[in-house]
Amino acid sequence: MISYGDLHALLARIFTAHGMPPGSAAILAGAVAQAERDACLSHGLFRIPGYLSSLRSGYVDGAAVPVVEQPRPGTMAVDGARGFAQVALEAGRVRLLEAARNLGIACISIRNAHHYAALATDIEPFADAGLFALAMVNGRSRVAPFGARRAVIGTNPIAFACPRASGAPLLWDMATSAIANADVLMAARDGHAIPAGVALDRHGEPTTDPEAMQDGGALLPFGGHKGAAIATMVELLAAALTGGRFGFEDDAFRYPGATTANAGQLIILIDPAATGGAGAAERVETLLTRLTDAGADRIPGDRRLAARASAAENGIPITQALLAQLQAWTYPPAS
Amino acid sequence: MISYGDLHALLARIFTAHGMPPGSAAILAGAVAQAERDACLSHGLFRIPGYLSSLRSGYVDGAAVPVVEQPRPGTMAVDGARGFAQVALEAGRVRLLEAARNLGIACISIRNAHHYAALATDIEPFADAGLFALAMVNGRSRVAPFGARRAVIGTNPIAFACPRASGAPLLWDMATSAIANADVLMAARDGHAIPAGVALDRHGEPTTDPEAMQDGGALLPFGGHKGAAIATMVELLAAALTGGRFGFEDDAFRYPGATTANAGQLIILIDPAATGGAGAAERVETLLTRLTDAGADRIPGDRRLAARASAAENGIPITQALLAQLQAWTYPPAS
Numbered sequence: 001m002i003s004y005g006d007l008h009a010l011l012a013r014i015f016t017a018h019g020m021p022p023g024s025a026a027i028l029a030g031a032v033a034q035a036e037r038d039a040c041l042s043h044g045l046f047r048i049p050g051y052l053s054s055l056r057s058g059y060v061d062g063a064a065v066p067v068v069e070q071p072r073p074g075t076m077a078v079d080g081a082r083g084f085a086q087v088a089l090e091a092g093r094v095r096l097l098e099a100a101r102n103l104g105i106a107c108i109s110i111r112n113a114h115h116y117a118a119l120a121t122d123i124e125p126f127a128d129a130g131l132f133a134l135a136m137v138n139g140r141s142r143v144a145p146f147g148a149r150r151a152v153i154g155t156n157p158i159a160f161a162c163p164r165a166s167g168a169p170l171l172w173d174m175a176t177s178a179i180a181n182a183d184v185l186m187a188a189r190d191g192h193a194i195p196a197g198v199a200l201d202r203h204g205e206p207t208t209d210p211e212a213m214q215d216g217g218a219l220l221p222f223g224g225h226k227g228a229a230i231a232t233m234v235e236l237l238a239a240a241l242t243g244g245r246f247g248f249e250d251d252a253f254r255y256p257g258a259t260t261a262n263a264g265q266l267i268i269l270i271d272p273a274a275t276g277g278a279g280a281a282e283r284v285e286t287l288l289t290r291l292t293d294a295g296a297d298r299i300p301g302d303r304r305l306a307a308r309a310s311a312a313e314n315g316i317p318i319t320q321a322l323l324a325q326l327q328a329w330t331y332p333p334a335s
Numbered sequence: 336m337i338s339y340g341d342l343h344a345l346l347a348r349i350f351t352a353h354g355m356p357p358g359s360a361a362i363l364a365g366a367v368a369q370a371e372r373d374a375c376l377s378h379g380l381f382r383i384p385g386y387l388s389s390l391r392s393g394y395v396d397g398a399a400v401p402v403v404e405q406p407r408p409g410t411m412a413v414d415g416a417r418g419f420a421q422v423a424l425e426a427g428r429v430r431l432l433e434a435a436r437n438l439g440i441a442c443i444s445i446r447n448a449h450h451y452a453a454l455a456t457d458i459e460p461f462a463d464a465g466l467f468a469l470a471m472v473n474g475r476s477r478v479a480p481f482g483a484r485r486a487v488i489g490t491n492p493i494a495f496a497c498p499r500a501s502g503a504p505l506l507w508d509m510a511t512s513a514i515a516n517a518d519v520l521m522a523a524r525d526g527h528a529i530p531a532g533v534a535l536d537r538h539g540e541p542t543t544d545p546e547a548m549q550d551g552g553a554l555l556p557f558g559g560h561k562g563a564a565i566a567t568m569v570e571l572l573a574a575a576l577t578g579g580r581f582g583f584e585d586d587a588f589r590y591p592g593a594t595t596a597n598a599g600q601l602i603i604l605i606d607p608a609a610t611g612g613a614g615a616a617e618r619v620e621t622l623l624t625r626l627t628d629a630g631a632d633r634i635p636g637d638r639r640l641a642a643r644a645s646a647a648e649n650g651i652p653i654t655q656a657l658l659a660q661l662q663a664w665t666y667p668p669a670s
Contacts, residue, residue, distance in 0.1 A: 071608075071609045071611075072438050072606070072609040073408075073437075073438045074438035074440040074441070075439030075606075077609070077610050079611075102407065103408050103438055103440075104409045104410035104442075105407075105440055105441060105442050107610065111611050134568075145626065146626060146632065146635075147631050148631040150630070152625050152631075153622075160564070160568045162571055170571075174561050222559070222562070223557050223558020223561060224557070226509050226558060227558050227562070229507050229509060230493075230565065232635075233469075233495045236495075236497055236505075236622065237467065239622075240607070240618040240619050241467055241605060241610050241611075241615055243614075246618075246622055246625070268603060270603075271407070272576050274409075274412070275410050275412050275442065275577055276406075276412040276413075276414075276446050276578035277444070277575060277577055278578075284575050287487075287567075287571065287574075287575065291567075294484060294485050295483045296482050297482040298481045298482060
């Protein structure tokens with residue numbers, strides 16, 4: 001077991017050892033430590049090797065200085081300068097929140113940035129502050145929508161958060177692919193098949209072999225043509241709207257070892273007090289109670305909150321081997 | 336065949352004969368005529384009997400005067416006053432567009448209104464004006480998400496529109512239920528079964544009988560738990576955020592003959608010129624071309640545009656029997 005604070009500090013030391021300035025390292029460490037704490041394991045410590053190899057590859061610039069513009073009062077437009085998207089968001093976050101409060105609605109559009117963490121983490125603080133938040137990010141070309149036989153768009157997660165009277169916000173995120181790419185990576189690592197109907201091989205034929213999907217194949221969107229429409233909308237809102245790159249324009253192949261994508265992100269905030277929704281937090285609770293009463297067995301985020309509570313009481317589970325590995329990574333890489 | 340203009344005028348006469356003032360009647364006639372012209376038949380003339388019985392029931396007020404407030408610069412909050420949602424939108428539309436241009440982002444939240452038409456129609460003009468638009472509406476309780484065994488939320492459509500360099504905007508809408516309620520109505524009318532896996536009966540058991548679904552049963556969301564999350568998000572954004580009613584709070588049962596729901600709607604507009612996305616219309620085209628090159632066989636909206644082009648050249652298909660029925664409805668109902 002390790003406490004959230006100790007894990008955060010350890011991760012920040014790893015990222016500074018790999019060339020990130022302390023502020024950026026602390027931001028990124030927070031994103032990873034929160035995912036691990038909340039049992040979103042596919043976006044927690046599992047990803048550290050990918051972060052470090054991406055930093056070493058030069059594809060992502062750990063020392064990037066994002067450039068924030070506010071072209072109009074309600075829009076923060078950020079050039080991530082090839083750094084991590086969480087650092088770009090932090091650069092615009094305070095003005096974004098101020099604009100949302102003053103105008104009732106605001107957005108931040110981030111381009112030229114690398115998002116490799118859980119998307120929900122980005123927006124939870126806005127819901128803590130009483131706002132409704134919607135986030136989308138695109139990524140490396142891995143999904144074939146609308147009958148396409150090869151990958152064009154990213155796994156394109158979407159996240160939603162809103163205040164909830166009973167306590168922590170309602171919060172979820174999900175890939176718009178039928179399964180997350182991280183699940184394919186973990187299946188390949190563990191030698192498992194992936195479910196039928198979620199992936200194509202490099203010839204555009206269905207496959208359940210995670211290696212065949214990774215070797216030039218593609219994932220399918222969730223939910224058939226409706227899911228394909230959502231996934232494609234995310235690609236357009238995260239990239240076309242922000243000035244970012246589409247998944248198929250990512251040039252990670254020029255940077256051996258890179259696992260991230262240079263892509264875009266959009267976050268929209270709305271203040272319910274400005275839209276007729278004062279009392280929204282109670283109304284959210286009313287709907288969720290009604291769902292539970294009708295037999296719903298899975299309110300999104302419940303598992304996350306249970307894991308978080310357990311981590312606060314008992315610490316975050318970690319093996320001694322992994323802890324030793326993390327400590328080893330706090331030494332600068334031989335270069 | 337009937338021209339779009341003639342159909343629009345005929346529908347406006349029907350709605351005025353049923354108590355709507357001429358401006359409101361023309362707005363609603365536009366929504367219905369556009370759906371019929373674009374071959375969205377489930378939301379076209381098929382719905383006229385439902386409109387008229389809802390008006391006669393007193394549940395919807397055809398003469399409603401919406402009240403528009405602008406609590407903050409970026410938010411138009413509209414009380415639809417129990418009228419049709421399209422009339423409420425029109426009351427705030429000009430200020431909404433102005434705010435989106437000035438601030439880069441704006442939204443309109445509509446409560447206490449009845450939406451019974453195609454959602455895409457509401458936002459197409461904003462994309463024609465160069466904006467990205469996202470719309471959501473909730474409705475009468477018909478869908479059971481997250482393992483619920485009875486209906487709680489609406490079929491909750493979501494629509495997206497954005498400019499496209501080659502001409503008409505990219506535009507789609509879809510119910511977030513596995514199938515649209517209109518498809519259930521048409522299956523019941525025609526004596527067909529509905530697909531397996533999309534509906535429950537009144538006991539919470541799977542059914543393929545459209546009558547059993549209608550008789551106290553429920554539809555399922557599209558796309559499993561991911562679709563359930565999207566569908567529930569729509570319920571929260573369209574109702575909790577706007578101050579509108581949830582699907583399960585609809586009280587149509589007090590108004591025999593009513594087929595509409597008193598619910599909420601949210602529309603968000605973003606100007607790509609304010610978010611780093613100048614040139615977005617060309618970028619949208621780039622992505623769609625790439626999708627087609629990869630074998631995609633179904634770009635959303637293509638069928639709609641083909642039908643629209645055919646209607647412009649040849650007129651809109653209509654039977655003599657239906658035309659006679661429409662003409663009969665232009666006489667005020669016996670009361």
